[in-house]
Amino acid sequence: MTPGSKGRLISVQIGMPQTLGQGDASDPMDQLWTTGFFKLPVTEPIWLGTTNLNGDAQADLKNHGGAEKAVNVYPVEHYPYWQQVLGAAEFPGGSFGENFTTEGLLETEVCLGDMFEVGSALVQVSQPRQPCWKLARRWHRRDLALLVQESGRTGWYFRVIREGTIQAGSCLRLVERPCPEWTVASANDVMHRWTDDMQAAQSLAVCPALAVRWRETLNKRVETKTVSSATARLYGLNLEHEHKG
Numbered sequence: 001m002t003p004g005s006k007g008r009l010i011s012v013q014i015g016m017p018q019t020l021g022q023g024d025a026s027d028p029m030d031q032l033w034t035t036g037f038f039k040l041p042v043t044e045p046i047w048l049g050t051t052n053l054n055g056d057a058q059a060d061l062k063n064h065g066g067a068e069k070a071v072n073v074y075p076v077e078h079y080p081y082w083q084q085v086l087g088a089a090e091f092p093g094g095s096f097g098e099n100f101t102t103e104g105l106l107e108t109e110v111c112l113g114d115m116f117e118v119g120s121a122l123v124q125v126s127q128p129r130q131p132c133w134k135l136a137r138r139w140h141r142r143d144l145a146l147l148v149q150e151s152g153r154t155g156w157y158f159r160v161i162r163e164g165t166i167q168a169g170s171c172l173r174l175v176e177r178p179c180p181e182w183t184v185a186s187a188n189d190v191m192h193r194w195t196d197d198m199q200a201a202q203s204l205a206v207c208p209a210l211a212v213r214w215r216e217t218l219n220k221r222v223e224t225k226t227v228s229s230a231t232a233r234l235y236g237l238n239l240e241h242e243h244k245g
Contacts (some may be wrong), residue, residue, distance in 0.1 A: 007105035007172040009118060011075050011093030012046060013178060014056035015039035024118040027143065030180050037097040045167045048121045049244045053099055056178045067159055068126045068211040074098035074155035075106055081137075081153065086139050094137065096148075102172065107152055112187055113179035113209025120164030123172075127211040129155040129187045133236035149192055157211070179209050191218070195227045200242045 017036040036058045040186050047054040084192045093101040107128070114125045116193040131145040131154060147152055182204065189202045189215070190197065196222070204210065205218035221227055 001105075001109050001111075001174055001177070003174050003177060007116075008103045009040050009100055009166065009170045009172055010103050011101045011169055012043075012053070012166065012168045013039035013041050013094035014046070014053050015094075015100055016055070018058050023216075029137060029140055035137075035180050037134050037138050037222035039094045039097065039099065040042045041093055041168070043168050045119070047163070047167045048119075048160055048166050049163050052167075056099060066113060068213070069124060069157040070160045071100055071154065071158040072098045072129060073100045073102055073105075073158060075153075076103050076127075078103050078153040078155075079108060079187070081151075085147070086141065086144075087117075088139075096155065097138065100158070103241045106173065107154065107156065107184040107188065110156065111177055111179050111228070112182040112184065112207055113177065115176040115178075116158075117175050118172045119166035119170050120162075121160060121166050122164070122175070123158035124161050124209065125184065126157050126159040126209065127214050130230075130233065130235050136234075137236070142235065146233060149188075149230075149234070150220055151187055152185055154184070154188055161209075179207055183205050183209075187214075192230075195221075198222050198225065 014101070015038050017034055018038065019032060019034045022031040022131050032124070036056070042055075048071070051067055078092070079091050079095070082096070088095075092130050110125055112127070116123050131148040133145055135148065136142055136144040187210070188203060190200045194200050201218045202222050205215045205222065217228065
């Protein structure tokens with residue numbers, strides 16, 4: 001992709017946290033959980049602020065949301081694959097909990113730091129999405145977060161450089177590419193596949209467009225020469241022991 005290239009915003013989804021499940025369920029996948037994963041489409045113009053879309057919120061603000069994860073983005077091109085994997089009869093926009101479902105933008109083409117104009121807003125790619133256990137819980141498949149991570153079909157996050165009004169059907173026009181050496185796919189590779197490559201970790205960690213949390217994780221890896229466990233993120237605290245066993 002080069003400046004001027006365009007993708008399309010297929011659909012926009014927002015939702016507030018809700019509590020689901022059963023408090024006494026014997027299966028951890030059925031136990032109570034609070035999530036903002038279930039989002040509904042909006043077709044009218046909507047305000048995009050520095051931390052989220054108007055009417056959207058996250059349940060776990062430690063790991064989701066905030067200025068560097070203001071918008072969760074997922075390519076519609078991946079939908080047929082996951083619909084087949086999950087055997088889902090329907091797979092509407094927002095099926096992976098994303099705010100923006102896009103067309104024409106893929107992890108192998110989009111780079112960290114890419115700035116896109118959409119509506120009157122200006123957004124920037126901050127990091128790949130790191131799938132968590134809530135995605136698995138939504139589809140009732142324990143290994144789904146791991147499958148998404150290993151597939152590289154993760155999507156990514158936007159930070160908001162300029163607030164504005166956006167709407168489904170709009171173009172996302174690439175206006176600046178400061179870090180062409182770091183695609184979302186290559187950043188995923190360094191974090192999750194090339195975990196023994198400390199030089200690659202150090203190189204990614206100094207990318208100025210990369211979210212702070214990712215830089216901290218990579219710097220810690222380089223300093224300690226160890227890789228932090230992702231089990232709790234991928235399987236949830238209730239499922240961690242079961243997975244290890």
